[in-house]
Amino acid sequence: MRAPAILAILIAGSLAGEASAASLILGGGRAKACYDAARAIENRGPASAAQIATCDEALQTEALSVRDRAGTFVNRGILHMSRKAYEAALVDYSQAIRLAPDNGVAHVNRGAALIALERPDEGVEAIDQGLALNAEQPEKAYFNRGYGREMLGDVKGAYLDFTRASELRPDWELPRQELSRFTVHRPGEG
Numbered sequence: 001m002r003a004p005a006i007l008a009i010l011i012a013g014s015l016a017g018e019a020s021a022a023s024l025i026l027g028g029g030r031a032k033a034c035y036d037a038a039r040a041i042e043n044r045g046p047a048s049a050a051q052i053a054t055c056d057e058a059l060q061t062e063a064l065s066v067r068d069r070a071g072t073f074v075n076r077g078i079l080h081m082s083r084k085a086y087e088a089a090l091v092d093y094s095q096a097i098r099l100a101p102d103n104g105v106a107h108v109n110r111g112a113a114l115i116a117l118e119r120p121d122e123g124v125e126a127i128d129q130g131l132a133l134n135a136e137q138p139e140k141a142y143f144n145r146g147y148g149r150e151m152l153g154d155v156k157g158a159y160l161d162f163t164r165a166s167e168l169r170p171d172w173e174l175p176r177q178e179l180s181r182f183t184v185h186r187p188g189e190g
Helices: 017-022 030-041 047-062 066-084 088-097 103-115 121-134 138-151 155-168 174-180
Strands: none
Touching: 030 047, 030 066, 047 066, 047 155, 066 121, 088 103, 103 121, 103 138, 121 138, 138 155, 138 174, 155 174
């Protein structure tokens, strides 16, 4: 089986956009820079060591709310995943969940890291939990869960997840590419 294109979900709303106006952030804004780096990384290749160091500094030196600290762990995990440092990402996502157990994005990203580490049973379970918590960008959750299900031999489940990802975001090419690998046979067809 070829390596899946596992995607992390950016912790939306943390330290940016409308949510940042309501979040009191004390310190030099490194957590915001960490968020910006995670947000920009999605289509740009691996994160730099300096970007990860910015997240490290935010976590070590800034007085962050629990929500923003959890979000910074998620964002640093995204940067680790861009470097294929899945174990480090898993640690960050797990730390975010310890801080904010209801953070659906952290659960989904933890699931993506587990799938990338070839632990699909745990990965699918984590993604299920994230979806139950109404994680943002559910299309990425379904996409990643599709890989996990396929790794577990659940071809129908994988097909349905890739289909759902495509339905949720019709302009996204990756689910359509994955769906092109499947041949659907209707009952009664030979």
